[in-house]
Structures are given as structure tokens and as C-alpha cells.
Ligand SMILES: Nc1ncnc2c1ncn2[C@@H]1O[C@H](COP(=O)(O)OP(=O)(O)OP(=O)(O)O)[C@@H](O)[C@H]1O
């Protein structure tokens with residue numbers, strides 16, 4: 001019997017190997033959820049063999065028990081959920097803090113009216129605000145049975161349990177005078193398409209509230225303390241066109257100062273609104289900064305915007321940059337396909353009638369995509385391209401050798417189709433690589449190259465067989481991260497940036513913003529970084545990917 005936590009039933013939980021290597025997850029994050037026993041899930045509808053290879057749905061990381069014999073368990077669970085997703089607020093510490101009318105109102109606003117400190121300059125009611133009691137439903141499928149694909153049930157009967165999160169957006173009352181706000185923006189971790197779009201929108205929205213003091217902290221958290229790094233004054237004018245290029249106007253970094261040093265620096269600068277754009281590590285830092293500010297009784301709002309090209313933040317439909325990365329990844333897959341794949345000729349060529357020709361003889365196109373712990377980019381790019389025969393992700397175990405291994409299937413593909421395309425995520429099958437304790441400046445594990453390993457194994461295998469296989473290996477990793485956001489990510493970034501500012505003005509701190517069932521919601525940061533969001537091998541999406549590639553189980 002395996003265990004599952006209802007608190008985390010919404011997302012596939014990491015195998016222990018992933019948890020160990022992603023040390024940033026879990027740090028300082030308490031888990032107040034329940035747990036209960038849950039029947040073993042299967043990969044692709046049947047029990048998977050050696051689940052210790054890389055982990056599967058069996059490997060969950062459960063918190064406390066829930067007593068299902070208690071007739072009130074559902075009410076208790078819903079109450080517990082509401083508590084867990086309660087948003088930390090300035091008034092938790094500053095009990096006497098009084099709100100004031102919002103200076104954010106698009107109706108009747110004119111560039112000539114400069115002073116909004118008194119609030120919306122009309123008695124007329126404007127209905128553009130979000131009520132603090134508005135909620136977004138986190139889970140929208142009602143599963144009738146645990147056997148349903150991707151089922152996320154809390155009890156064996158799959159009882160319908162409501163899980164509501166807080167709706168993002170501008171509030172009618174705010175907790176900062178715009179003229180007293182000293183806002184700072186920082187971008188940490190690796191690059192991601194859309195960082196500039198979010199920076200731009202945060203600045204523009206702050207400007208609409210009437211904030212004049214906005215700075216960028218260059219090069220991630222390091223910019224707070226490294227001598228020689230000067231903060232960058234930001235204004236509408238400075239950020240106007242930055243979204244037209246990729247990267248981050250502010251630069252990024254990993255590692256850096258301690259939380260205390262960061263908060264010391266914030267105190268010196270007088271920062272009272274901090275916007276942090278980054279992944280799980282950056283968000284762990286943001287919670288720690290929020291807690292330290294509380295400890296020092298500083299009236300500061302710390303708001304995150306999840307930036308992860310890997311799409312590995314919990315509870316969100318997707319994170320910005322992911323769509324763009326998938327689109328760009330398709331280009332790499334298409335190049336691999338052109339190198340090796342069958343080209344359908346519209347025009348008869350000399351010696352070839354309307355038929356197929358191959359760019360390489362018995363060619364294997366191999367593309368390695370990002371995905372430290374999660375295979376979302378590889379899965380979505382494979383689905384989108386329709387040109388992939390084998391998709392390999394960290395969440396699904398596979399063998400390279402043996403009767404069910406990848407190499408045997410490749411042989412079949414080369415014999416029958418003449419070519420094959422493999423798409424592999426960087427974190428797939430790490431157990432096959434030589435162990436290394438190398439870490440980057442933030443403490444993230446640095447992996448060997450699974451793409452190179454597979455390439456070598458393919459070459460060896462076919463050489464031993466006495467046949468040929470022409471492997472073309474493409475690693476587009478950094479090309480995917482450096483480009484500007486596509487239209488869909490551009491919109492996502494814009495809305496996230498706006499909502500981050502609304503959240504800060506509303507007095508929330510230690511929160512982050514994300515897309516949830518096509519609506520925008522605020523989450524307490526610890527809830528979204530408990531562990532990396534992973535592809536569920538039992539989900540419809542993975543099954544769709546398998547249907548598209550036609551690949552067998554490689555175990
Ligand atoms: N547990 C933590 N507490 C405080 N700060 C942290 C923590 N984990 C990471 N950080 C800091 O957050 C910053 C970014 O972390 P990291 O390099 O892991 O990138 P990330 O935010 O996870 O983004 P990416 O998705 O690109 O990996 C670093 O400066 C790091 O020092």
C-alpha cells in the first residue's frame with residue numbers, strides 16, 4: 001500500500017531521488033496536511049515493474065494521517081485546506097494597520113490628475129475590484145473512481161471535496177500610500193522567456209497606483225549585497241520596450257547572500273515592496289525574507305512571480321516561459337526530424353517517385369530538452385511536434401538495454417521506418433549516469449549529460465549488431481531560454497505582473513501568483529514549492545503523449 005496526501009493529491013509527488021537532489025524544495029516549509037492510505041497506482045494502467053528505477057506514483061511524500069472513519073473528515077479537510085491557503089497579511093503583525101481607498105482605478109483616471117493619494121476621485125461605485133472573499137476552485141474534475149486516468153482522490157470513494165484558493169486582482173482597499181512605497185524588483189535563478197515582460201508590467205502597474213520610487217536589484221539576490229552592483233532606477237520610460245528582447249533587464253544569478261544580509265540591505269534601502277521573479281529556490285528565499293521582515297516588524301510586502309521554464313511549480317496551470325520554450329523546442333525537434341526523418345516529396349525526384357526519402361541513412365535524431373526533475377517541456381514538445389518516436393522523461397522509468405529497452409525498439413524503428421526521433425529531458429534516468437556530487441552556486445545538483453550517454457549507447461549497440469545508425473544529437477538548452485516570450489506567454493506575464501502589484505498593495509506578503517483553471521489566484525508560497533511539480537505517468541497528458549509517439553513501455 002502506498003500513501004497519498006490529500007493536501008498534495010493535486011500533483012504527482014516526487015520520487016525520493018528527486019526530493020533529495022532538489023534540496024531547495026521542502027526547506028523551511030511545514031506541511032500541515034493529512035494523509036491516508038491509498039491503493040497503489042500503476043503506470044499506463046498496469047502495475048509497473050521495478051518502481052525503484054526512478055519512482056512512480058507510488059513514491060509519495062505524505063504528511064499526517066486523516067481519519068476517514070470520522071464522519072466529519074470532509075468538513076475538517078476543507079477547513080484545514082482553507083487555513084493552509086490563507087494568505088499572510090500585514091495586519092497579522094500590524095494589528096492596527098488601517099486600509100485606505102485604492103488609488104488603482106482605470107475608470108476616470110487621467111494622466112493630468114497626479115495625486116491619487118486620496119483615493120478614487122468619485123463617489124460613483126466602480127465594480128472593477130476583487131472581493132477578498134472571492135475564490136477560485138482549484139480542482140475541477142469530479143472523479144468517480146480511483147481507476148479514472150489521473151484521478152486525484154482524497155478518499156477511496158473519491159468524495160467530492162471543495163478546494164478553494166484566493167482570487168487575484170485589485171482590491172478596493174490598499175495598505176500602502178503610493179508616495180511612501182519603495183518598490184524593488186529582483187530576478188533570480190536561470191533565464192526564462194518573459195522575465196522582461198513581467199518586470200515591465202510590474203513597473204507600469206506600480207506607476208498606475210502612483211508609485212514613483214521603483215528600483216531593480218541587478219543580478220538576483222547577489223545585487224543586494226555585492227559591492228559594485230548598483231540598483232537600477234526603473235520607470236515606465238525605462239521599461240517601455242524591454243519585452244521586445246529576451247533575457248532579463250536586471251540580469252540573474254544563483255547563490256548569493258544570506259537572508260539576513262538581504263533584509264539588512266532592504267532596511268538600508270527602505271524597501272517596503274519586494275517583487276521576486278524566480279523558481280522554487282527564489283521562492284524559498286522569498287518566504288525566508290518575508291519571515292525575517294516579520295521578525296523585525298518591518299512593514300514589507302514580499303510577492304513572488306513564479307518563473308520556471310520547466311513548469312515545475314505546484315498547483316498552477318502553467319508558468320510563464322513554458323509555452324515559449326515548448327514552441328522553440330519544436331524547432332529543435334523539427335531539425336532533428338529533417339536530419340533523419342522521412343521527407344514526403346511533393347515533387348518526384350530523379351530516381352524517386354512520389355515517395356519517401358531520408359536525409360540520413362538509418363538516422364536517429366536525438367534532442368535533449370530542459371527539465372531538471374520534470375518532463376513537461378519534453379512531453380509537450382513531443383506532443384506539439386508530432387515528430388517524436390520516443391519521449392523520455394524523469395518521471396517514467398525506462399531501460400536502454402534488454403528486450404524491452406530503447407535500443408531494441410530503435411532497431412525496430414530503423415528497420416521498419418528507416419529513421420527515428422528521440423526527445424529526452426535532462427533529468428531522465430539519472431541513475432544511468434555516473435554519480436556526481438557537483439552542485440551549482442544555489443546548491444542544485446549538476447547532472448551528467450543523458451543525451452550524450454544515450455548517443456554513445458546507440459552507437460555502441462548498432463556497431464555491435466554490425467548495422468549502422470547515424471545519430472544526430474541536438475542540445476538546444478540555452479537557445480530555449482534566451483528568446484523573447486511568445487504571444488501567449490506575453491499575456492500571461494502581463495497579467496501576473498499586474499496581479500503581483502495588486503497583491504502587494506492589498507497588504508499580502510509571502511504570496512505568489514499563478515494561473516489556476518484559467519483564472520488568476522494568489523497562493524501562500526510554501527504551498528507551491530513543497531516539491532517539484534511532476535508529470536503524472538497516470539495522467540491523460542502522458543497517455544496522450546504515448547498515443548502520439550506510439551512508444552511501448554521501456555521496462
Ligand atoms: N532555501 C532557500 N532559502 C533562501 N534562499 C534560497 C533558497 N534556495 C535558493 N535560494 C536562493 O534563490 C536564488 C535562486 O535559486 P535557484 O538558483 O535554485 O533558482 P530557482 O529560483 O529555483 O530558478 P530555476 O528555475 O532557474 O532553477 C539563489 O540566489 C539562491 O541562493
Ligand SMILES: O=P(O)(O)OC[C@H]1O[C@](O)(CO)[C@@H](O)[C@@H]1O
Nearest residue numbers: 190191308309310370371372440
Ligand atoms: O545552467 P544554468 O543557468 O544553471 O541553468 C540550468 C537549469 O535551469 C533550468 O532551466 C531551470 O531554469 C533547468 O532545467 C536547468 O537544469
Ligand SMILES: [Mg+2]
Nearest residue numbers: 189279280281
Ligand atoms: Mg530551481
